[in-house]
Amino acid sequence: MKALREVCVLAAVAALPAALALALHPELTDRARTGLAPDAVRPAEVAAWTAPVLWVDARDAAAFARGHVPGAVRLDEDNFSASLGGVLAAWSPDMRVVVYCDTAACSRSRELAQRLREAGLSEVHHLHGGWEAWSRAHATP
Amino acid sequence: MGLIDRIVRFLIALLTFAAPAGLTAAGPLRWEATEITVNAPPLAESVEAVFTFTNASDKPATIGDVHSSCGCTVPKLAKKLYAPGESGEIRAVFTIGERIGLQEKAIMVTTSGDEPSHTSLTLRVNIPTLFEVKPYFVIWNVGEATTPKSITLRLLAPDVLGFGSVMSRHAGFDAVAVAGTEPGRMDIAITPQTTAQGTNGAIVVSLKSPEGRTREITLYAMVRGTPTPAAAAPAPTAPAAAP
Numbered sequence: 001m002k003a004l005r006e007v008c009v010l011a012a013v014a015a016l017p018a019a020l021a022l023a024l025h026p027e028l029t030d031r032a033r034t035g036l037a038p039d040a041v042r043p044a045e046v047a048a049w050t051a052p053v054l055w056v057d058a059r060d061a062a063a064f065a066r067g068h069v070p071g072a073v074r075l076d077e078d079n080f081s082a083s084l085g086g087v088l089a090a091w092s093p094d095m096r097v098v099v100y101c102d103t104a105a106c107s108r109s110r111e112l113a114q115r116l117r118e119a120g121l122s123e124v125h126h127l128h129g130g131w132e133a134w135s136r137a138h139a140t141p
Numbered sequence: 142m143g144l145i146d147r148i149v150r151f152l153i154a155l156l157t158f159a160a161p162a163g164l165t166a167a168g169p170l171r172w173e174a175t176e177i178t179v180n181a182p183p184l185a186e187s188v189e190a191v192f193t194f195t196n197a198s199d200k201p202a203t204i205g206d207v208h209s210s211c212g213c214t215v216p217k218l219a220k221k222l223y224a225p226g227e228s229g230e231i232r233a234v235f236t237i238g239e240r241i242g243l244q245e246k247a248i249m250v251t252t253s254g255d256e257p258s259h260t261s262l263t264l265r266v267n268i269p270t271l272f273e274v275k276p277y278f279v280i281w282n283v284g285e286a287t288t289p290k291s292i293t294l295r296l297l298a299p300d301v302l303g304f305g306s307v308m309s310r311h312a313g314f315d316a317v318a319v320a321g322t323e324p325g326r327m328d329i330a331i332t333p334q335t336t337a338q339g340t341n342g343a344i345v346v347s348l349k350s351p352e353g354r355t356r357e358i359t360l361y362a363m364v365r366g367t368p369t370p371a372a373a374a375p376a377p378t379a380p381a382a383a384p
Contacts, residue, residue, distance in 0.1 A: 060212035061212075062212070077213070077238065077239070077240055078213065078236065078239060078240070079238060079239055080238075080239040080240075081274075081277065081357075081359040082359045084277055084278075084359065084361065085341070085343060085361055088278055088341070088361050088363065093280070093365075105210075106210065107245065108211075111242070119274070119276055119277035119278070120275070
């Protein structure tokens with residue numbers, strides 16, 4: 001009986017901050033549940049943004065030529081600083097930046113998003129699922 | 142332990158042990174290693190890893206396809222057909238470019254024939270970070286005072302890479318290197334000649350190794366915004382005073 005009472009007390013103590021987190025940051029609990037990184041976004045989330053978006057394509061030139069998000073700028077990891085000029089030419093401080101690569105399995109978008117943040121850009125995200133997820137979300141039925 | 146619990150444990154064990162074995166040992170090829178980690182020397186342009194295999198079956202094995210997850214990694218195979226017991230190798234050349242940190246690339250190998258198989262090889266390359274730049278660009282708003290703004294460059298391995306030169310590639314921006322307050326640090330002071338209208342410029346910093354190898358970093362200076370009539374138009378000149 002005593003043990004049951006202790007479990008109830010502990011559960012109540014844990015429930016209070018959990019309820020607060022759910023009320024204040026519902027998106028955080030959703031991310032914790034789905035395992036999404038804090039800077040990762042899904043195509044549907046980006047579509048709901050009202051802020052202008054700059055899409056940055058982290059794939060190679062051949063993949064970019066086959067197809068890319070309309071208006072996207074390619075960032076070449078091989079020549080990061082030289083190709084950053086193309087990103088900056090399309091960027092303005094009010095924009096949110098979303099970097100994408102091929103699929104959820106590729107890590108290049110996450111790495112380049114981090115490098116763009118270190119370079120001085122703010123509001124930089126990477127697209128969960130990459131080009132594959134974007135294409136699926138924008139496929140015509 | 143209940144039946145369901147036993148089944149779940151069995152499936153976990155199956156996935157834990159059988160799945161990786163399926164990825165690496167299925168088919169005729171036996172690999173010496175399916176994962177290789179290479180530490181790239183500082184300033185190396187590329188590194189190479191060799192994945193060695195043996196045809197462990199009693200039939201000839203044909204490698205139908207070898208491709209990598211990244212254009213930066215080029216796998217090379219001397220030939221496609223391997224007799225029983227014959228060994229071969231896949232040489233993967235990874236071009237470093239301006240990449241930094243731990244890079245992980247997959248190389249997929251497919252054999253054809255009676256025992257088709259798919260093997261995923263992993264190449265990890267540790268690339269040392271030789272410098273840090275913060276930030277890579279500076280911005281002025283149209284009409285803002287033309288006061289210098291600076292970009293800080295820190296050399297993390299000064300014995301490998303030292304300062305060379307700083308050059309503005311746009312006549313509208315001046316760039317001057319100022320020795321930092323601590324060893325290995327340089328501040329690059331950038332000044333626009335005017336902020337009357339929007340413009341973009343590039344500044345190239347050249348770093349040099351003791352052996353004479355160079356590494357160039359491109360930095361950016363921008364004047365942004367829409368010129369207001371007061372900022373865009375030349376200031377009205379006062380009428381000449383009458384003599």
